[in-house]
Amino acid sequence: MYMSLFGIMFGVGFFIVTQAQTSGFEGFFIKTILGTNGALRIEDRLQATLFPMEADGAAGRSDFLIASDGNRKVIPGIEDPQRISEAVRHFKNVSGVSVVLENSVNLATNVSGAAVRVQGVNIDDHLAVSDLASQIVRGSLADFRLAPTGALVGSMLASRHNLQPGDSFTLEWNGAVRRYRVSAIYETGVGDIDRVRVYIHMSEARSLLQKPTGASFIQVNLFDASRAPEDAARIQEVIGHAVAPWQRREKTWLDVFRALRFSSAITVSTIILISGLAMFNTLAMVVMEKTKDIAILRSMGYTRNDIARIFIWQGVIVLAAGAVAGCLFGAAATYGVSKLPIRIRGIFSTDSFVVAWSVWHYVWAVVISSVVVMAASLIPARRAARLEPGDVIRGTSQ
Amino acid sequence: MSTLKNGEIVIRCENLHRSLGRDAGRVHVLRGVSFEAERGRVHAIVGPSGCGKSTLLYQLGLLDRPDDGRIWIDGELISNSSDELRTAARGLHLGFVFQFHFLLLEFSALENVMMPMRKLGRLDEAAMAARARHLLGEVGLGEKTHRLGNELSGGEQQRVAVARALANEPSVILADEPTGNLDQRNSELVFGLLARLARENGQAVVLVTHNPDIAKRSDRVLEMRDGVFI
Ligand SMILES: Nc1ncnc2c1ncn2[C@@H]1O[C@H](COP(=O)(O)OP(=O)(O)OP(=O)(O)O)[C@@H](O)[C@H]1O
Ligand SMILES: [Mg+2]
Numbered sequence: 001m002y003m004s005l006f007g008i009m010f011g012v013g014f015f016i017v018t019q020a021q022t023s024g025f026e027g028f029f030i031k032t033i034l035g036t037n038g039a040l041r042i043e044d045r046l047q048a049t050l051f052p053m054e055a056d057g058a059a060g061r062s063d064f065l066i067a068s069d070g071n072r073k074v075i076p077g078i079e080d081p082q083r084i085s086e087a088v089r090h091f092k093n094v095s096g097v098s099v100v101l102e103n104s105v106n107l108a109t110n111v112s113g114a115a116v117r118v119q120g121v122n123i124d125d126h127l128a129v130s131d132l133a134s135q136i137v138r139g140s141l142a143d144f145r146l147a148p149t150g151a152l153v154g155s156m157l158a159s160r161h162n163l164q165p166g167d168s169f170t171l172e173w174n175g176a177v178r179r180y181r182v183s184a185i186y187e188t189g190v191g192d193i194d195r196v197r198v199y200i201h202m203s204e205a206r207s208l209l210q211k212p213t214g215a216s217f218i219q220v221n222l223f224d225a226s227r228a229p230e231d232a233a234r235i236q237e238v239i240g241h242a243v244a245p246w247q248r249r250e251k252t253w254l255d256v257f258r259a260l261r262f263s264s265a266i267t268v269s270t271i272i273l274i275s276g277l278a279m280f281n282t283l284a285m286v287v288m289e290k291t292k293d294i295a296i297l298r299s300m301g302y303t304r305n306d307i308a309r310i311f312i313w314q315g316v317i318v319l320a321a322g323a324v325a326g327c328l329f330g331a332a333a334t335y336g337v338s339k340l341p342i343r344i345r346g347i348f349s350t351d352s353f354v355v356a357w358s359v360w361h362y363v364w365a366v367v368i369s370s371v372v373v374m375a376a377s378l379i380p381a382r383r384a385a386r387l388e389p390g391d392v393i394r395g396t397s398q
Numbered sequence: 399m400s401t402l403k404n405g406e407i408v409i410r411c412e413n414l415h416r417s418l419g420r421d422a423g424r425v426h427v428l429r430g431v432s433f434e435a436e437r438g439r440v441h442a443i444v445g446p447s448g449c450g451k452s453t454l455l456y457q458l459g460l461l462d463r464p465d466d467g468r469i470w471i472d473g474e475l476i477s478n479s480s481d482e483l484r485t486a487a488r489g490l491h492l493g494f495v496f497q498f499h500f501l502l503l504e505f506s507a508l509e510n511v512m513m514p515m516r517k518l519g520r521l522d523e524a525a526m527a528a529r530a531r532h533l534l535g536e537v538g539l540g541e542k543t544h545r546l547g548n549e550l551s552g553g554e555q556q557r558v559a560v561a562r563a564l565a566n567e568p569s570v571i572l573a574d575e576p577t578g579n580l581d582q583r584n585s586e587l588v589f590g591l592l593a594r595l596a597r598e599n600g601q602a603v604v605l606v607t608h609n610p611d612i613a614k615r616s617d618r619v620l621e622m623r624d625g626v627f628i
Pocket of ligand 2: 452453
């Protein structure tokens, strides 16, 4: 029984700590997505080919228009970002809207050059749809605000071209070259961003990219990011632009995290399962050893249920002790792991293990171990309850 | 329970049949046994080894079902009742002393005697302990109430088993060689106790014995041979 007890304790504990980690990293990844590219991205205009359709059945019902997917025309970019921003702001769940003008341009310093993606933004709008403010690692946002030709440069891009706050560089597009000064360097941890993205003021971007109106996309943040798919569908319906929720944009990575979380849950559950088997074994043996005692109790008037209860109780006691010890162990291990140093850059940026504290990890660990233990003790308990006292006593008394 | 009831039939069986074993090894052990036991009397069943005495006692004790025949306890037909009813009847009406002392060895003598009372739930903890102590005193084990079952000798265990059978003041006490493992003095003690309680409390005692002295001192002796009384 001690083996089962320890098994359950470790099973529950490991379950909790692995779930805390995998969901911790997953949650951190989501937070990074929301803090960089936002919850929703409003992109190209969808021009549906509309045609009238007769509602069949009830006569006299009004005609309505229906959009046919097959005939959708896509018009790149956003022609009237102002109007669309206004419309989107009216959605209840929307917490911020930022118009972005983006393009590929060539960056050059005195010594090197590279293709980068420049994003023209209104900084205050953009701070409302990203965590840019907290991603600044050198320099300051205040400088950027005050400098019309200021730029925010990704950390990897900056280190590759040896750019420091105050340094200048040029951006070239379609023959036009304009000079900028590094106001600050940011690090999101997302390699694809930190390597190539340069933020400049919207007015500068319009001059550089020779685009006095329109926008490439609009980045939107939501109060409740989990509702992004529903909001995306509704906004898309209303404004006629393609709207991509973060869950769809980052589906690949999110699927990887989910798979990790499930596979670690399954792996660790085997510890609990094995403890369950050990417990089953022990209880089955106890039942065999105690057939005589069971028969005596039955002869005194103890019912089949009384007998079954004795064995189930043993399971419950082991389960309760194991679950409590396991939860404590899991919590302690989770805390310990969160202090372990690990440097991760690429899909997010962290210098230690990320853990999520969720009561559900504990609930699930306890639910899984309860199911296993109950199965492990019910079967021997039922076997004990089925014993016929007469058979047992005759068998041992003759 | 009053002595006025003495003589009243409390357990009765009619034409009991029971075969044991399987296939070719099947033995027709009980071959139509009819029997009744009265309150306030000691009934001794005697007979050669293997004639079916224990088998009959298990039938009367509702520990085993008859292949044929019927059993009544307190006028109620119980032989074909559900397991629940038979179990309840065991706790309420019957006290059993097995041929080989069956104590719960990990429990103390006191706990063993309290066990049937716990299930019945008539007394509170203190009253149960007091009664158990009293009964253990009656069988001469007043000093050893806290000994564990496996710290007692065979004869002592037997006496604890007798005390336990008396715990719920059953109407019928079924005892399979209750004095088999006891010396002269303790045999006297146990038999004397059973006989006295039978008379005082109006309990029917049915005991199996190989001891002619004990048989002689019983109110009724029934001789069994090859699964029937002769
Ligand atoms: N499981 C069994 N299978 C087959 N035969 C059995 C089984 N149990 C008992 N018997 C037989 O049933 C018969 C009656 O057994 P029982 O125990 O009632 O005898 P008994 O009169 O109590 O004998 P003893 O005085 O030795 O205790 C015996 O012949 C025995 O061999
Ligand atoms: Mg016998």
